[in-house]
Amino acid sequence: MRRIDIKTIKGLTASEVKHRVQRGAVNKTKKDHANSYPKIICSNIFTFFNLINTVLFLLVCLTGAYQNGLFVFVVFSNVIINLFQEIRSKRTLDKMALLKVAKVDVYRDGTLTQLPIETLVLDDQILLKNGDQVPTDAQVISGTLEVNESLLTGEVDSIYKQAGDALFSGSFVTSGEAVCQVIHVGADNYIEKINKEAKASKRQTYLIQGSLNRIIRWISLILVPLCSLLFAKQYFFSHAPFDTAILRTVAAAVGMFPEGLFLLTSVTLTISAVYLARRKVLVQELNCIDALARVDVLCLDKTGTITEGKMTVEKVIPLTDSADIPLITQNLLAQLPDQNPTALALRAHYDSVSTFSMQQVTPFSSDRKYSCVTFAEQGTYFIGAPSILLSQTDKQLLQNEKQFAEEGYRVILLAHSPHAYEIDQSLTDIEALGFFLLSDTIRSDAEATLDYFRSQGIQCKVISGDDPVTVSKIAKKVNLPGAANYIDVSTLTAVELKEAVGRYQIFGRVTPQQKKEMVLYLKELGHTVAMTGDGVNDVLALKAADCSIAMASGVDAARQVANLVLLENQFAALPSVMDEGRRVINNITRSGSLVLVQVLFSIIITIGTLLSGTTYPFEPIQLTMINACFVGIPTFFLNFEPDFKRIKGDFMTTIFQQAFPAAMTISIGTLLIINVGYWFNSSTQALSIMSIIFTAWNYRLLQRKVYPPINKYRTTIFFCTQFFYFVALIIGQNLFNLGNTTYMNLILLIALLNYATYMQRFVERWMKQLMRQYKKKRALPKISKV
The missing domain is CATH 1.20.1110.10 (Calcium-transporting ATPase, transmembrane domain)
Structure with a gap:
């Protein structure tokens, strides 16, 4: 991988930074004081209800018959309970933090220095590398990155970013290194727009x-x-x-x-x-129990609810008798730095063993869709997409790969070339060694839980950012009614989406805003809607639902905005809830x-x-x-x-x-x-x-x-x-x-x-x-x- 020449990068000067700070183009957000402690106390104490009862109590005191004022303790108890619940909710919201990063590498006056993210200004040049979380919306100006945006979009595959491509705050860098220019700061950041709506107090009318x-x-x-x-x-x-x-x-x-x-x-x-707390379910808003009891439509996010959010190797299909697939794969995993869902599934299936002598490593890239390692006297072994590694002459293997994909598997090919790998050269003399068939790990309790909802007349709809075909296959595995009835939402207009909400059960390629709109459309149709989710892409929909349910393993934003949080991520707890x-x-x-x-x-x-x-x-x-x-x-x-x-x-x-x-x-x-x-x-x-x-x-x-x-x-x-x-x-x-x-x-x-x-x-x-x-x-x- 080509390294970045830091000598050519200067960044902003001190005077340029000062000018932007004076303009307010700095990465700070205004704190929301709309629901302060004094306001909570005042809104619960100074009410017409309490005023009338206080006046009545004072009138009783005028008569000296104090025993007749016992009714005031009912009012007092009610105020205490409501204050406790609202203050508890505020403290939870105040702890919300979508971004975990505290500092970032920034070029200033030709020097690379580490600064708090609050000090970033517009047009700052920052260095991002493997493992970093993107602190602000930015644009790649030099180098390449692999970015996981599942936190924002729900799609688990890493996305290849090169010069000119945009990065969204809140996404994670899974590989590569790049210099990026800040294009949004503070409240203009994508993640802050979601954060603002998530932090607003949820005032549902139950x-x-x-x-x-x-x-x-x-x-x-x-x-x-x-x-x-x-x-x-x-x-x-x-x-x-x-x-x-x-x-x-x-x-x-x-x-x-x-x-x-x-x-x-x-x-x-x-x-x-x-x-419910004893059942490891956190109730963050008492009145949501009312809505929960009346739910007739349950919207599910695939990842984290039906599936566990990780992949599993289901089958290994050898394509030749001469290759030791386990040993080859173990040596590949020992050298490759890949940490994407596919690599993690392979690592869970095989132990890493280093018995081959490594000469060159090429990590996975979503642009080329494969990774490879060249070993001394062994040639090069590849792991990646069959459609890229196989030539069009291998029609039978490509047909087999298509058939496996239609069955709901993610198909990964292990292949070999006797030559050393060279970047930017066409692949030649590739021999297919075997297929790895991977699938999303379905929760063991998902099918029984969905059966319960069906028996209770509750309609389940799966709303996901993933490919609708993949989501449909997973829904079929858990016997979800209407699993074959799916649609790609990315191709729909707002009017078409509104019509589709009532007709389809499986929705793929759904953006966060579309998820919210779908929930609102269902409510317009007279349904009481519950929404489950665990990512930032679910926050807006969780906020709009009559009752929102988040997994504890999800991001902070999803947990804090939800009415209920499943503390042990137990999807099977929903029927008892x-x-x-x-x-x-x-x-x-x-x-x-x-x-x-x-x-x-x-x-x-x-x-x-x-x-x-x-x-x-x-x-x-x-x-x-x-x-x-x-x-x-x-x-x-x-x-x-x-x-x-x-x-x-x-x-x-x-x-x-x-x-x-x-x-x-x-x-x-x-x-x-x-x-x-x-x-x-x-x-x-x-x-x-x-x-x-x-x-x-x-x-x-x-x-x-x-x-x-x-x-x-x-x-x-x-x-x-x-x-x-x-x-x-x-x-x-x-x-x-x-x-x-x-x-x-x-x-x-x-x-x-x-x-x-x-x-x-x-x-x-x-x-x-x-x-x-x-x-x-x-x-x-x-x-x-x-």
């Missing part, structure tokens, strides 16, 4: 999160006016004491705010993240309906109290006790139950349909209690005990519907929490501000308890009828006007 936000928006519109009117009604018109009016108004407001649902969701997702997502969402949906009951009946009873009645029947601590015993404690333990059914229906619609019958029954019964009690001059404390007993009974009925007592575990939990509740009412009568009831009130309560089941069923049937009419109306075809 279904449960979106539903909670919608609840907050609606409640925000009605809470302040409703509660203001309720206080005025109780204090000025019903002449309730100031403390009583305050406490009852706070109880209504606390009941309307679904802080229990926020806490339940945060705690459940956090526990799930801990469980998806099952965990379904378990969590199914359980949150069930328990969410119990939480929503309080929100609904609080709004309805508040409106009812404004229209008729005297005072709101509950105090904050009474609702806190009901929530703890009938929602918080039992659902916490029941959320550990396995439930891997596919997610169906909209989260908000599902929990509303389950919660509304019980909420309406509680509202009707409670309004009857306070209005009938008013005519019989019952005390506020007596009406409260009746109301909370009736409410607890309806919660029990809903519990049996949402959580049928099909096993001893559920029965035990419900029995213990309900027993504790009624014991607490008896022991803590003064704490909960409860009084004795009259016989007339007791008769009314018993009647309401008996009819509660029928009332819930009636409301449920009424709701279903309304829903059927609504769907039928929407399904009617529109008649155009003539």
Whole structure:
């Protein structure tokens, strides 16, 4: 290999460097302060949700009934959990570093010196050699290089670079030596453009999160006016004491705010993240578990997911009986410096042995597509592409090579020439000695994992930067449905790509930007998309997916931008991860309906109290006790139950349909209690005990519907929490501000308890009828006007 004459290279002068630094043409990037620690803290503490609850707590403190302020601990816990998760994510993002190099060899004032990459300026001349990572976008001006761009493009083959060719920052030099001129610095570098998008905080809108936000928006519109009117009604018109009016108004407001649902969701997702961590799966964003449970399209990057990212020698086919193929190959490997995937596969198959006397070594070049070594008294042995080493007269061997390639193998030829090798001369007297058949090493668990996804109705699409034919062959080996249905994306326009996304399963020659566009197109079609990957070329697509999954062996950028990281690169972990997502969402949906009951009946009873009645029947601590015993404690333990059914229906619609019958029954019964009690001059404390007993009974009925007592575990939990509740009412009568009831009130309560089941069923049937009419109306075809 011809060496570079460093005497002819001067580089930039000190004055030229100074001028470029003054212009800002230096290899520095601006630090992103968009998601700083103060901003994270402020965004989680100073929210409308926290403001309302703080005001309510201060109002409770004015009355001196501090026990009624227990609800504030729910809010406090929710803030702590969210702060912990966001700060943890920021710290992870801050550690992201795509480039590992710290210094580079630079020519300045005719001298080769080593400088930090941050000091490079535009037009600097740098020296790159085997093993270096390209620090900035550059252009080769002298010498030649072999560059591995798999980190950027996904293609594993080294690319030959000569004078005039461009180099991308982030790629690796696998062989050669060249002087290159810097053409981009700082944020203009290719890798920095990807890095910038990768570092931006990923703010996906998930279904449960979106539903909670919608609840907050609606409640925000009605809470302040409703509660203001309720206080005025109780204090000025019903002449309730100031403390009583305050406490009852706070109880209504606390009941309307679904802080229990926020806490339940945060705690459940956090526990799930801990469980997955034990399975060596790192959850970097809690809400992604929601998306994971609903995934119906999984986009796979071939390398690192279906395959292990390395090659294996599958077969060795001798073409002559006179050659000792193992011995020849061992001597070749002992002399050749090649470290490309083919060479590594051969080194794994054969040990290096040096028994021949070496005279000349010619490393592999993607330009000539072979490497060779000349040995004394042995001639020259070649390893490389059959199409280059074989002459067109060897038609049968070329046909055999083509057949092996169609079977999915990478075919490498071992050949011999009795002459010493001379560069730039045509190859003559080449004798084929044998074929090496190599293939990508497929993960042992890939086929079983893909079978699971197929059984769950999840469509798998392979999106790779490699040749689509090669990817298709690998997909066939793991029995991926539609493996023969492939396309070369490099030939498609944006419109054609959008159409192809829905028709094909295997996509080859895909650029990073195209990967992202494909994920976005799938989302436009209504799919919930998960993306797996391990390279920089996957970062944009990982960022765009509803749920992104990276391998721990991948680059930093892929790991940091992903929602989930498989710490042991175990592709087989995905089914259990998806099952965990379904378990969590199914359980949150069930328990969410119990939480929503309080929100609904609080709004309805508040409106009812404004229209008729005297005072709101509950105090904050009474609702806190009901929530703890009938929602918080039992659902916490029941959320550990396995439930891997596919997610169906909209989260908000599902929990509303389950919660509304019980909420309406509680509202009707409670309004009857306070209005009938008013005519019989019952005390506020007596009406409260009746109301909370009736409410607890309806919660029990809903519990049996949402959580049928099909096993001893559920029965035990419900029995213990309900027993504790009624014991607490008896022991803590003064704490909960409860009084004795009259016989007339007791008769009314018993009647309401008996009819509660029928009332819930009636409301449920009424709701279903309304829903059927609504769907039928929407399904009617529109008649155009003539």
